[in-house]
Amino acid sequence: MFGKIIKRNIEGSKVFFKFENGEGRIEVINPFIINIFSGLKYDDHYSRAIEDLKVENCDFTVQNKGNYIKIKTDELEVRVYDEFKVDFYDKNGKVLCEDYKGERDPFIRRGNGSIAEGEGHAVEANKEKHKIEVVKKIFGDEKFYGLGDKTGHLNKRGYGYEMWNTDDPSPHVESHKSLYKSIPFFITLREDCVFGMFFDNTFKSYFDMAKENSNYYYFGADDGNLDYYFIGGNNICDILRRYTDLTGRTPLPQLWTLGYQQSRWSYAPETRVREIAKNFRENDIPCDVIHLDIDYMDNYKVFTWDNEKFKDEKKALKELKEDGFKIVTIIDPGVKKEKNYNIYEEGLKNGYFATDKDGVTYVNKVWPGDSVFPDFSEEATRKWWGENQKIMLDAGVSGIWNDMNEPASFNGPLPDDVQFKNDGRNSDHTEIHNIYGHLMAKATFEGIKKHSGKRPYIITRAAYAGIQKYSTVWTGDNQSFWEHLRMSVPMLLNLGMSGMSFCGTDVGGFSFDCTAELLSRWVQVGTFTPLFRNHSCIRTRDQEPWAFNGETLNINRKYIKLRYKLLPYLYDLMWKGENTGLPVMRPLVLHYSNDKNVYEINDQFLFGENIMVAPILEQGKTYRSVYIPEGTWIDYWTKEKIEGGKTILKNAPLDTCPIYIKAGSIIPNYPEQNYIGEKEIKELTLDIYSGNGEYEHYIDDGESFKYRDGEYTLYKFSIEAKEETIINVRKVNEGFKVYKSLKVVYNDNAKEVYFGNNKIEFVENNNGIEFNIPAEEGTIVIK
Known part of the structure; x- marks a missing residue:
């Protein structure tokens, strides 16, 4: 395609190449991140994921090595060949990633496919070429993680996917190539190296992870630019930090958004x-949140209320809020085409809607019937949409749930030639489709931030890379199947490995009828899911915690209360994530990548670094094997100590989810509460597990952005276990209120306890001791 290298020249951080048949450039973003670019459509990035590309002023050298050009930073070596083939090496010359030098050669598909299609089977084509293709060599030991919430297992090797946001209500199975989100980023782990790859292209794109041939993997797109970033590092944490340096991080959410949330299509009327x-x-x-689906609206018109179902929505939402319930309302992009409906009339007057190729406002059908679609690719439309959020905020709404924003439509998908202004670059649906929901969420975020002054709470179904800056996500319309519970774990873990920390699934399943056992097991997973929302479909059986029997009610109560107990730990993880890019839910491979046993673990995960969860994901099972990674781990329920590096068999009756705490952990706990803010937390409980470790605990007002100006308090705890256990309590920052006291639960034996020079009385429990001290700096000694 490109031909031979004719010449090259250096301008600042960029090395420009002129080939026989085109041009390209290599840009050194920093010593670890390299951008490979050719303006096949646009002359620059125009990225929707990377909004503030920071190029570091760093040294690099460029040498002509005969058959290739070598570009070397302090950490990476890049070799550029004819045809714009690009290989990557570490600073010591070890090959990390090579372009495949041969042609694509898919395995043979035998037989007459049309016969199978006649019976309704899906038959794949032999070979599909794309305008842009980057083909990389398989060395043999690659594992692939990321790519958003695609179906299938944690390791994506052997799978093929498409990035084309798709509303598909059929049961999601491993063969689904596309779902609601397009996150064209993945991490490659090899036995002695790791790197990330981000293909920043919003057109329909393709990722074949050694599915069509075990000698290579490739990514490509139907249109747009050749524009990808190679991200180096020493471990997966490095890769995630640098990827989120590029695309942004999940901002600290309001604390109440981490509480339990109840939803259904639909909770209406008001009664x-x-x-x-x-x-x-x-x-x-x-419970902190109740969600209202589409039936709260007047004839499904966005930014309206049905005054028959909700006679005085402001009064109702105010009274619910007084009892601790925040209301989140659904808002779809489809605007009803109706004369005298102000949202429609304003949008039409100002040209805020997408058009056909002749400039006529495009119309399709969604819930309201004939509907038009805001052009979120244009800044003026985004500002207008953001201003409309005030309508909902003034009614007392606390958050917005963006749905149907792939965009979904009933009279077939939006045609490729639907026109969008694209901030002055004029484009069509083929380019905007994958970022439509992303831009809708951005508009919603900016509007809520402006009119509330609080951290916006938005949930979106459709997304593109970088959405974590603006919205939490869920995995869409799942089913009340055990298979969907099982599959939800690797889906959420790969969302986390794609920069999206604040994510969840519909607990209990959306479609089909849930069972008591399935809900009991699903709520156990949901307890450790950042977005913890039970949601179900119209005409399915009731799915609330009390909808089945007393046993199911008790199990839901037990685990939802456990969630609230662990809220300070979860909030700490969200705070750390804003600074590091690390997710809340983590596959074991993230922290134990040197352990080959964890590469393919799909059914257990880490909640932060200190807690490991091994849920039951199969009907009728009351036991399971659990892999214990290196170190000492303590059974949360029994306090049994287990040495790692082995698999154990764990009994787990219906009310038990296997949970393990890493030795040396300090887990902050809150007292029982019905909702966030019900009571002022004056005492923090420290759940301590003997060993060596450190922990930082963070508190702020839980809702504003004042923490970014230093209005927060940060405690630092450390624990060292020798002949006696030493626990240090420090305040690193004191810009917000502090606790009055600390309740220490020490899960081991003790004879004497001292805080400073004072001997502290303690009480014994079945597994250790408990005592109280003032929330002051000092040293605890446990003998």
Whole structure:
């Protein structure tokens, strides 16, 4: 395609190449990140994922080595060949990633496919060429992680995917090539190296992870630029930090958004919403959020209320909020085409809607019937949409749930030639489709931030890379199947490995009818999922915690209360994630990549670095094998100590989810509460497991951006276990209120306890001791 290298020249951080048949450039973003670019459509990036590309001023050399050009930073070596083939090496000359030098050669597909298609089977083509293709050599030991919430196992090797945001309500299975999100980023782990690859192209793109031939993997696109970033590092944590340096990180959410959330299509009318709220309080189950699906609206018109179902929505939402319930309302992009409907009339007057190729506003059908679609690719439209969020905020709404924003439509998909202004670059649906939901979420985020002054809470179904800056995500319309519970774990883990920390699934499943056992096991996973929302479909059986029987109710109560107990630990993880890019839910391979046993573990995960969860994901199972990684781990329920590097068999009756705590961990706990903010937390509990370790605990006002100006308090705890256990308590920053006291739960034996020069009385429990001290700096000595 490119031909031979004719010449090259250096301008700042860029090395420009002129080939026989085109041009390209290599840009050194920093010593670890290299951009490979050719302006096949546009002369620059125009990225929707990377909004503030920071190029570091760093040294690099360029040498002509005969058959290739060598570009060397302090950490990486890049070799550029004819045909714009690009290889990557570490600073010591070890090959990390090579372009495949041969032609694509898919395995043979035998037989007459049309016969199988006649019976309804999907038949894949032998070979599909794409305008842009980057083909990389397989060395043999590659494992691939990331690519968003694609179906299948954690390791994506052997799978093929498409990036084309798709509303597909059929049961999601491993053969699904595309779902609601397009996250064209993956991490390659080899036995002695790791790197990331981000293909920043919003057109329909393709990722074949050695599916069509075990000698190579490739990514490509139908249009756009050749534009990808190679990200080097020493471990997966490095790769995630640098990828999120590029695309952004999940900002610290409001604390209440980490509480339990209840949803259904639909809680309407108002009396039903109040009934749900009443049941939570009467059944002693904590809950912070109730979601309203499309039936709260007037004839499905966005930014309206049905005044028959909700006679006074402001009064209702105010009273619900007084009882601790925040209301999140769904908002779809489809605007009803209706005369005198102000949202439609304003958008039409100002040219805010997408058009056909003749400039006529494009119309398709969604819930309201004939609908038009805001052109979120244009800044003026985004500002207008953001201003409309005030309508919902003024009604008392606390968050916005963006759905149907692939965009979904009922009279077939939007045609490729639907026109968008694209911030002055004029484009069509083929380029905007994958970023439509992303830009809708951005507009919503900026509007809520402007009109509330609080950290916006947005949930989106459709997304593109970088969405983590603006919205939490969920995996879309799953089913109340055991297979979907099983598959949700690697889906969420790969979302985390794609920069998206604040994510979740519909607990219990959306479609089909849930069972008592399935909900009991799913809520155990949901307890450790950043977005913890039970959601179900119209005409399915009730799925609330009390909807089955007393046993199911008790299990839901037990685990939802455990979630609230662990809230300070989860909030700490979100705070750390804003600074590091690390997710809340983590595959074991993230921290134990030198252990070959963890590469393919799909059914257990880390909650931060200190807690490991091994849920039951199969019907009727009351035991399971659990892999214990290196180190000492403590069974959360029994306090049994287990040495790592082995597999154990764990009994797990229906009310038990196997949970393990890493030795040397300090886990902060909150007291029981019905909702966030019900009571002022004056005492923090420290759940301590003997060993060596450090922990930082963070507190702020839980809702504003003042923490970015230093209005927070940060505690630093350390534990050292020798003949006696030494626990140090320090305040690294004191810009917000502090606790009055600390309750220490020490999960081991003790004879004496001292804090400073004072001997502290303690009480024994079944597994250790408990005592209280002032929340002051000092040293605890446990003998």
